[in-house]
Amino acid sequence: MNPLVTLILSFFVLVALRVNIGFSLILSSALVILLEDLPLISLVNQMYAGIDSFTLLAVPFFMLLGRILNAGSITERLLNVADTTVGHIRGGLGHVNVFVSMVFASLSGSAAADTASVGSILIPAMKKAGYPPAFAAALTAASSTLGVIIPPSIILIIYGAFGNVSIGALFVGGIVPGLLAGVFMMGYTYVLAVRYGYPSNPFPGVKKAASVVWRGLPTLMIPVIVLGGIVGGFFTPTEGAIAAVVWALFLSLVVYRDIPLSALPKILSDGCIDFAIPMFTVAGAGIFGWLIAYLGASKIVVDFILATTSNDYLIMLMLIGFLLLVGMVLNPISATLIFLPIIQALGDIAGMHPVHMGVLSTVVLSVGLVTPPYGICLLIASQIADAPLGKAMIAAAPICLLTLTVAILSLWIPDLILGLPKLMVPELF
Amino acid sequence: MLTHLCDLVTRIVTTLMWIAFGALITTVALQVLARNVFMTPFIWTSDVAQLLFAWLIFVGAAVGLRTGAHYRVDMLPEGNRSLNLLADGIALLAGICVAWLLLRYGWELAMVRKTATVQSLGISRFWMHLPLPVSGALMLFYIVEAATLLRASHKGMAQ
Numbered sequence: 001m002n003p004l005v006t007l008i009l010s011f012f013v014l015v016a017l018r019v020n021i022g023f024s025l026i027l028s029s030a031l032v033i034l035l036e037d038l039p040l041i042s043l044v045n046q047m048y049a050g051i052d053s054f055t056l057l058a059v060p061f062f063m064l065l066g067r068i069l070n071a072g073s074i075t076e077r078l079l080n081v082a083d084t085t086v087g088h089i090r091g092g093l094g095h096v097n098v099f100v101s102m103v104f105a106s107l108s109g110s111a112a113a114d115t116a117s118v119g120s121i122l123i124p125a126m127k128k129a130g131y132p133p134a135f136a137a138a139l140t141a142a143s144s145t146l147g148v149i150i151p152p153s154i155i156l157i158i159y160g161a162f163g164n165v166s167i168g169a170l171f172v173g174g175i176v177p178g179l180l181a182g183v184f185m186m187g188y189t190y191v192l193a194v195r196y197g198y199p200s201n202p203f204p205g206v207k208k209a210a211s212v213v214w215r216g217l218p219t220l221m222i223p224v225i226v227l228g229g230i231v232g233g234f235f236t237p238t239e240g241a242i243a244a245v246v247w248a249l250f251l252s253l254v255v256y257r258d259i260p261l262s263a264l265p266k267i268l269s270d271g272c273i274d275f276a277i278p279m280f281t282v283a284g285a286g287i288f289g290w291l292i293a294y295l296g297a298s299k300i301v302v303d304f305i306l307a308t309t310s311n312d313y314l315i316m317l318m319l320i321g322f323l324l325l326v327g328m329v330l331n332p333i334s335a336t337l338i339f340l341p342i343i344q345a346l347g348d349i350a351g352m353h354p355v356h357m358g359v360l361s362t363v364v365l366s367v368g369l370v371t372p373p374y375g376i377c378l379l380i381a382s383q384i385a386d387a388p389l390g391k392a393m394i395a396a397a398p399i400c401l402l403t404l405t406v407a408i409l410s411l412w413i414p415d416l417i418l419g420l421p422k423l424m425v426p427e428l429f
Numbered sequence: 430m431l432t433h434l435c436d437l438v439t440r441i442v443t444t445l446m447w448i449a450f451g452a453l454i455t456t457v458a459l460q461v462l463a464r465n466v467f468m469t470p471f472i473w474t475s476d477v478a479q480l481l482f483a484w485l486i487f488v489g490a491a492v493g494l495r496t497g498a499h500y501r502v503d504m505l506p507e508g509n510r511s512l513n514l515l516a517d518g519i520a521l522l523a524g525i526c527v528a529w530l531l532l533r534y535g536w537e538l539a540m541v542r543k544t545a546t547v548q549s550l551g552i553s554r555f556w557m558h559l560p561l562p563v564s565g566a567l568m569l570f571y572i573v574e575a576a577t578l579l580r581a582s583h584k585g586m587a588q
Contacts, residue, residue, distance in 0.1 A: 014523060015502050016502070016504050016505075017505075017516050017519045017520070018501055018502070018503065018504075018505060018516045018517075018519075018520055019501075019519065019520050019523040020499035020500055020501045020520070021499070021500040021501070021502070022490070022499060022500070023499070023523050023524060023527045024523070026527050026530065027523055027526055027527060030526070030530060040530065040534050041534045041537050041538055041541070043530060043534060044530065044531065044534045044535045044537075044538050044561050045538055047561070048483070048538070048558060048561065051482070051483065051486055052479065052483070054475055054478070054479065056482075057453075057457065057478055057479075057482055060450070060453070060482070060485070061454070061457070064450075064454075234465060235461065235465075238457060239457065239460065239461045239464075242454065242457045242458050242461055243461060245454060246454075246458055264447075264451075265444075265447045266447075268446075268447035268450045268451055269443040269444075269446050269447040269450070271450060272443075272446045272447065272449075272450050272485050272489045272492075273489050273492060273493050273496060273498050275485075275486075275489070276485060276486050276487075276488070276489020276490050276492070276493055277489070277490060277493045277498050277499055277500065279486040279489075279490075280486055280487070280489075280490035280493070280499075281500060283486065283487075329502060331500055376500075
């Protein structure tokens with residue numbers, strides 16, 4: 001059998017047999033290394049090379065940031081800000097859900113953390129207010145995926161680090177598509193609210209609203225510190241992440257005093273497992289991706305697509321379809337690492353800017369966090385909502401289509417992604 | 430007995446992990462301060478951070494194996510007991526293979542790199558690669574526990 005087919009087929013068989021994804025990547029790679037008569041030491045060597053990057057250090061810090069936000073009162077403060085600003089619109093709790101996910105996304109960059117923290121508070125509240133549990137789960141899961149698009153996004157860090165693309169420019173490029181997807185989701189919620197009579201929360205008055213926003217301001221400073229520092233050239237992404245962690249710790253330990261010092265060891269040890277698993281998968285994807293390149297997969301896929309069409313838009317549409325399928329089975333981190341050479345090769349052929357390509361593929365892969373069988377955000381949300389997964393999937397389908405609409409719009413109107421980077425990092429264009 | 434031993438080892442390892450994570454945060458924070466405030470970059474901070482990062486990833490992945498934190502895709506039907514038991518057995522076997530690869534070839538890699546030195550720290554690169562075999566050993570230890578528990582639950586179901 002062709003080694004490339006063996007590699008991909010053995011991986012999917014292992015995944016289907018419930019072997020965890022990191023192990024499946026390593027074992028299918030080991031099998032092909034043996035078949036190709038390569039030394040097995042190159043397997044561990046490539047795994048180590050996969051995580052030997054200072055830029056990747058940003059990942060644990062952004063994940064830890066999510067833990068700190070949830071352990072103290074910061075998430076609650078964000079919820080209050082969201083409730084005050086958009087809660088009074090028809091379908092209020094739905095809007096609060098999307099709005100707080102957008103803000104949370106700009107803080108931690110972890111979609112699963114957002115689903116668990118926002119969902120555990122808002123899903124029961126939405127159910128109590130009369131929203132169907134399946135819709136509450138679907139909206140929470142889908143809006144959490146905004147964390148993959150809106151900076152600081154862990155996937156964009158990985159894309160930039162391995163694809164040699166400016167992470168600052170990728171971050172800035174993710175802002176408009178992320179916000180647009182959020183606005184689309186709020187619009188959809190409004191339409192459903194009017195049709196099914198979902199309630200809104202009363203407006204607390206300008207004075208109270210101003211006071212709530214004022215109290216949330218120190219937290220809202222975090223994305224300003226991170227993005228401003230990175231784009232302004234003061235920090236690398238890793239340093240920006242550590243600045244955000246230090247600021248959040250200062251708020252929680254000293255200003256708000258809602259996290260006791262004695263809770264820190266547990267937060268740190270849980271935070272270690274949080275990042276060790278995706279980074280171990282990155283190490284596995286490092287060897288798998290290396291083999292994909294070694295066996296010439298990029299050329300095969302590129303030749304196949306070019307034999308079908310030479311139209312740039314059609315090439316990109318085929319890539320979007322391919323990434324959607326891949327995203328159903330792989331988490332966005334593994335998918336980005338494994339298929340990066342193919343994504344970049346097709347982007348070059350279609351004349352796409354590397355930043356455009358990076359953000360576009362990330363938007364498409366984010367949908368995979370909601371679609372079965374690896375829709376981890378939907379799994380978490382439907383568990384919290386106690387809603388059947390099938391019903392939650394049906395409720396999530398139109399919301400996923402909205403994110404896909406943003407991807408297609410960004411393909412046709414490149415400035416949706418490239419407009420801000422052109423303004424803020426013009427030296428790249 | 431084995432579970433108690435695993436509990437003890439996990440407690441020790443997680444304690445070391447949070448201390449190391451704290452050290453990692455301090456090191457990178459120091460780097461930011463040194464570069465932006467004191468205007469004298471510390472070269473050693475990057476290497477210490479990289480060393481701690483590698484240890485935390487590979488040891489954390491082993492602990493994650495025990496806590497069931499690794500990513501899995503559930504496509505098998507829930508009701509079929511024997512199919513699920515078979516899948517659990519295959520997952521354990523896969524775990525043994527990965528742990529052995531990390532232990533055997535990770536050690537070989539660490540020994541190959543032993544002669545090279547991390548300039549800024551003055552230590553052998555062996556220490557940078559040692560987390561690979563350590564992770565493999567820890568995984569094997571946890572897999573033995575998981576196999577024992579699986580066997581016990583299979584016996585319980587049969588009775």
